[in-house]
Amino acid sequence: MGDVIYYNFAEQFSKNPGLRFRKLSDFSGEQFREEVLEPCFQNNTKIIINVDGVESSLGASFLSEAFGDVAVKYTKAKFDELISFKIDTPKGKVNYEEMLERVDEALKRQGKL
Amino acid sequence: MLSKHKQIRQKRRKVWLRLLKAKNINKNFNRPKNYYDLKKYITRKRKILTRLNKHLGRSNHEKLEEPNRDIIHLDSHIDFEENIDTIVNLTKKVNKHIAKYVRFNFSVDHKKIESISVAGLLYLVSQISKITEAKFHDGAHHVIFNPEYGLKNDMRIRHLFDQIGYWRYFGIFKPPYAIDKSIEENYFLSIRTSTESEFNLLNDIKKFINNNVDILKSDYKIEYQFDDAIKEAMGNSLEHAYPNDFHEAGKIKDTWWICGHYDKINQAIELVFYDYGIGIRKSMNYNLGEDANIALFDRIKDASIFKSDADLIEMAINEGLSKYKNYLDHDRGKGFKRFKNFAKVSGFDCELTIVSNSGKYKMSYNASKDTEQVEKSKLSGDIDGMLITWKINLKMGA
Numbered sequence: 001m002g003d004v005i006y007y008n009f010a011e012q013f014s015k016n017p018g019l020r021f022r023k024l025s026d027f028s029g030e031q032f033r034e035e036v037l038e039p040c041f042q043n044n045t046k047i048i049i050n051v052d053g054v055e056s057s058l059g060a061s062f063l064s065e066a067f068g069d070v071a072v073k074y075t076k077a078k079f080d081e082l083i084s085f086k087i088d089t090p091k092g093k094v095n096y097e098e099m100l101e102r103v104d105e106a107l108k109r110q111g112k113l
Numbered sequence: 114m115l116s117k118h119k120q121i122r123q124k125r126r127k128v129w130l131r132l133l134k135a136k137n138i139n140k141n142f143n144r145p146k147n148y149y150d151l152k153k154y155i156t157r158k159r160k161i162l163t164r165l166n167k168h169l170g171r172s173n174h175e176k177l178e179e180p181n182r183d184i185i186h187l188d189s190h191i192d193f194e195e196n197i198d199t200i201v202n203l204t205k206k207v208n209k210h211i212a213k214y215v216r217f218n219f220s221v222d223h224k225k226i227e228s229i230s231v232a233g234l235l236y237l238v239s240q241i242s243k244i245t246e247a248k249f250h251d252g253a254h255h256v257i258f259n260p261e262y263g264l265k266n267d268m269r270i271r272h273l274f275d276q277i278g279y280w281r282y283f284g285i286f287k288p289p290y291a292i293d294k295s296i297e298e299n300y301f302l303s304i305r306t307s308t309e310s311e312f313n314l315l316n317d318i319k320k321f322i323n324n325n326v327d328i329l330k331s332d333y334k335i336e337y338q339f340d341d342a343i344k345e346a347m348g349n350s351l352e353h354a355y356p357n358d359f360h361e362a363g364k365i366k367d368t369w370w371i372c373g374h375y376d377k378i379n380q381a382i383e384l385v386f387y388d389y390g391i392g393i394r395k396s397m398n399y400n401l402g403e404d405a406n407i408a409l410f411d412r413i414k415d416a417s418i419f420k421s422d423a424d425l426i427e428m429a430i431n432e433g434l435s436k437y438k439n440y441l442d443h444d445r446g447k448g449f450k451r452f453k454n455f456a457k458v459s460g461f462d463c464e465l466t467i468v469s470n471s472g473k474y475k476m477s478y479n480a481s482k483d484t485e486q487v488e489k490s491k492l493s494g495d496i497d498g499m500l501i502t503w504k505i506n507l508k509m510g511a
Contacts, residue, residue, distance in 0.1 A: 016312035019348040025310035056315050057337045059344040060451055090333035098337065 010053025020061035029065030068106030183214040192230035201494040247363030278303030302373030342455035345448035354390025380508040389498035393469040422472025423489035469499040
């Protein structure tokens with residue numbers, strides 16, 4: 001495994017994450033998946049995401065599109081190995097738990113859980 | 114102020130009527146030089162009018178209350194509760210105006226209004242916007258305040274219209290009425306509208322709530338569900354309410370509105386989100402593809418009726434869409450569930466109301482008993498698009 005990336009979501013992506021697709025909003029889940037998560041999986045780099053600075057939360061559509069799809073594509077084991085959140089604040093914890101729910105939903109849907 | 118062209122037409126018509134009168138009185142009437150020109154002109158105009166009436170399905174005797182002006186009289190009580198029929202009536206009146214009288218001037222008569230809910234007011238705004246857009250096609254409203262059709266002398270109603278930004282929304286920036294500033298039991302999030310996702314707006318809404326109550330500050334889970342519900346409502350409008358081929362007279366694609374109200378005395382907070390898109394039934398049709406027939410026209414158990422619009426809303430809320438194998442993306446269509454999540458996670462008694470097409474779904478959640486009660490009803494006609502209302506009763510909190 002390569003380096004660990006400490007990713008400040010609010011500073012490096014957006015304080016206000018968008019909706020599911022690029023066509024619906026800026027800073028969408030689709031954009032986050034393609035620009036941030038996919039490279040991590042391709043380079044086998046662990047990423048720790050800090051969402052403390054966001055003004056509005058990472059909505060269900062965003063999480064599902066960004067995280068659900070990569071979990072399906074690269075397996076849950078790989079996902080758990082590479083993706084984590086800073087969860088020592090309520091904001092980090094709640095967004096992380098919601099993300100896990102969306103990932104489980106995506107895996108179930110594909111019969112991979 | 115009449116246009117120059119119209120003034121000439123009126124003058125010609127007057128001259129013609131005078132000539133006709135003179136001709137009828139005087140058998141030895143001498144036709145002036147312009148008599149035949151005028152006759153030809155009047156005959157041509159009459160033919161045009163007859164053709165126009167035929168095209169509009171209007172009888173030759175049907176007259177507007179005022180020449181060249183269609184007046185839309187608003188009902189005395191406008192809301193999505195007991196008086197929901199007034200919403201249907203308003204839609205019919207506006208659609209009739211757009212179909213038949215869009216070339217004429219129009220006035221909206223507010224005189225009768227005795228009560229109007231925030232949701233009713235938002236719907237009224239959307240309907241007037243439809244008329245102005247059908248007339249001018251430029252996104253601007255071009256309306257002026259006419260005291261003759263203004264609000265009655267009721268400070269409560271005048272305060273509501275002022276504070277929610279009704280006049281400002283239509284470009285009437287000078288408040289038409291003096292408002293008693295001492296009325297402080299109601300706070301409003303003024304009407305906002307957009308055609309794209311606006312997350313700064315979401316933050317403004319949160320500021321409005323946080324300025325009045327602590328509900329979002331108390332637990333981040335509640336704030337999360339709130340963000341999620343509003344984002345899903347925006348996403349639902351942008352993604353499903355206006356398909357690519359959407360084109361309806363007076364409607365601007367992707368438009369949505371939001372407004373809010375905090376009632377300090379009753380400690381209740383209300384948020385209303387609305388779009389005038391295609392509504393639940395057509396939206397599901399688009400998304401379900403070949404499964405639409407199964408989803409929309411399944412017979413309900415123990416009843417020989419087809420699924421109503423209220424049934425479809427309930428189905429969407431309870432994630433009934435993803436069971437259909439051809440649903441475009443099995444994870445989508447869950448946005449409605451988020452609307453319910455926010456209503457329930459707050460820990461207070463609350464109501465979620467969704468109205469679309471001719472169906473109304475209302476879920477009342479009792480926080481202390483952790484029970485929910487659902488009411489579904491059929492309206493007497495269709496409304497435009499979809500309206501979502503969250504009402505949280507902070508007084509009765511668990």
